[in-house]
Amino acid sequence: MKFFRLFVLASFYLFFSCNAGAQDGPALYQQHCAQCHGADLNGGNATSLVDGIWQFGAEDGYIYRNVKFGISHLGMPSYEKTLNDTEIGAILKYIRGSEKNAGAERPSIVKELETMDYFMNVEVFADKLEIPWAIDFIDASTALITERPGRLRVVKNGVLQKEAVRNTPEVLHEGQGGLLDVAVDPDYSQNGWIYVAYSHALSNVEGAERPPAMTRIVRGKIRDNAWVDQQVLFEAPHETYRTTRHHYGCRIVFDPWGYLYFAIGERGTDIHAQDLARPNGKVHRIYKDGTVPTDNPWFDAENSMPTLYSLGNRNIQGMAIHPETGQLWATEHGPMGGDELNLIEAGKNYGWPVITYGLNYNGSIVSEYTRKPGYEQPVYYWKPSTAVCGLDFYRGDLFKKWKNKLLVGALKYEEVSLLDIEGDRVMHEEVIVKGQGRVRDVSTGPDGAIYVVLNKPDAVIRLTPKLD
Ligand code: HEC
Structure with missing residues (x-):
């Protein structure tokens, strides 16, 4: 009985943490990305993700692929094996939201x-x-x-x-x-x-x-x-x-x-x-x-x-x-x-x-x-x-x-x-x-x-x- 209760608790815990994880863009970001792109997404060891500048493609599909398959020759890891599509989607949503909050706009054409x-x-x-x-x-x-x-x-x-x-x-x-x-x-x-x-x-x-x-x-x-x-x-x-x-x-x-x-x-x-x-x-x-x-x-x-x-x-x-x-x-x-x-x-x-x-x-x-x-x-x-x-x-x-x-x-x-x-x-x-x-x-x-x-x-x- 005790064992069974533990099992139920554990499965609930697992269920909720996985589920929460899938939705939790900010937490996933902190866990997987912050060390390079900065805790506030403003850059550090790698570029800022909230300055409106996308060197490797600005559209959602490009960003999604850059995260999934990496940009290996520059040191951007591939997350194909670590994160599923829903999790990458949650991070992407978080990045887009933060970009908006930062007021990031595409810079106008330079002179x-x-x-x-x-x-x-x-x-x-x-x-x-x-x-x-x-x-x-x-x-x-x-x-x-x-x-x-x-x-x-x-x-x-x-x-x-x-x-x-x-x-x-x-x-x-x-x-x-x-x-x-x-x-x-x-x-x-x-x-x-x-x-x-x-x-x-x-x-x-x-x-x-x-x-x-x-x-x-x-x-x-x-x-x-x-x-x-x-x-x-x-x-x-x-x-x-x-x-x-x-x-x-x-x-x-x-x-x-x-x-x-x-x-x-x-x-x-x-x-x-x-x-x-x-x-x-x-x-x-x-x-x-x-x-x-x-x-x-x-x-x-x-x-x-x-x-x-x-x-x-x-x-x-x-x-x-x-x-x-x-x-x-x-x-x-x-x-x-x-x-x-x-x-x-x-x-x-x-x-x-x-x-x-x-x-x-x-x-x-x-x-x-x-x-x-x-x-x-x-x-x-x-x-x-x-x-x-x-x-x-x-x-x-x-x-x-x-x-x-x-x-x-x-x-x-x-x-x-x-x-x-x-x-x-x-x-x-x-x-x-x-x-x-x-x-x-x-x-x-x-x-x-x-x-x-x-x-x-x-x-x-x-x-x-x-x-x-
Ligand atoms: C080990 C360091 C490292 C980690 C961890 C890392 N990245 Fe990167 N990322 C890079 C580097 C290096 C680049 C290439 C651009 C640059 O020089 O900063 C890059 C580029 C990118 C780009 C393309 C930016 C552009 O201008 O088009 C995106 C999007 C991106 N990373 C998202 C993420 C996300 C999301 C995570 C977490 C799931 C992550 N990265 C984790 C190092 C990292």
Whole structure:
């Protein structure tokens, strides 16, 4: 009897303490986190968690993953084995509450930044935008900016025009879809063409839960602030359209020989990146008028798409052509860990999902292989993932020391990296912008300034070197 009573008491105790523990964010925080992040969350051996600055991702999902899987190369332990999801959730709630009490706000955009080579001025070039996605330039006084909900905006002599360009194509603005890249023809002054990539939905197919969609490429001209003379350059076979709403790619670039390249993400089905009959998870090459080059690489499959240039590309979010060699470089999102920089060559297989340096978001493995014969290795990869996005070689004269260096944006880590590239190798990486917002796109302007498209805040900033 006595023994039984003890047992009941013990189980009650266990039940309540576990239960309380699961709810008790502050206690769990003190037990597991305070020694590094400080008893008051203000920092100590590691950063403050209540200053509004999130170096490794500000959204709940990122913070949750940073706690669960750690940031091992910096000494942030993984709590996967110590804390369950409810407990991590309770700590997260406590951190968010404390952040609010501390009045922590994201710091506003800074006025200057320091790098190894330059002090830089930072100006807001355009703001009050809605999810700006890409920027390109018609000439020294005119910039085009896409907004993902489906607007093409014009900045004229530094002033964002109130009215968006009328009659641009109707986009499917859901999930990661919408109006994506914009690219101005290298011969714009002669031909006036502007290219855009966007998520295109079919009308609902009978029996489908929602309209299937895919990335589509068109070109058109702007006359009297309206989109006119549109031509469809690439529209995938409708049976390949997907009802998912993520991983559309897409960037458009031109090489010096008149080819146009664009990339479509795997649209959420990994293995499609290896299926030659499907457009998703690939880089495509066409001519600027949409015709298919006869010298595109040959793929050993009866039904392979004629526009294919490379395969095994998970979700390319940045593409750039090297100003001297004309080579195509691309950044793609890996899963957790394994964001890649690739030198894209004709007919090659970049491996997704057969080889990867990343893990699934639940920590399970995608593939046990990081390399395999027949699959290309990335030139460089980021682990943990910074969420690489937007890419350009610096082509201007203002930052002379950065000529032909590669600018790499990152959404999650909110940074722009400068990569020093020699041949097909990365010699050095320096983060030159940090913590100003999620970086969607980065581009050298005709004036030699560096333009950075941010989300949260939704703005474009302009970087120039401070002259001494
Ligand atoms: C042994 C020390 C240590 C402990 C214990 C620790 N951390 Fe960290 N944590 C770090 C370090 C180091 C970093 C990397 C940033 C830095 O240099 O401070 C970090 C980073 C983080 C970040 C990312 C911050 C950002 O700017 O994006 C979060 C979130 C975080 N820790 C939460 C926690 C939580 C929650 C706990 C407890 C469950 C915890 N940490 C326990 C050392 C620690």
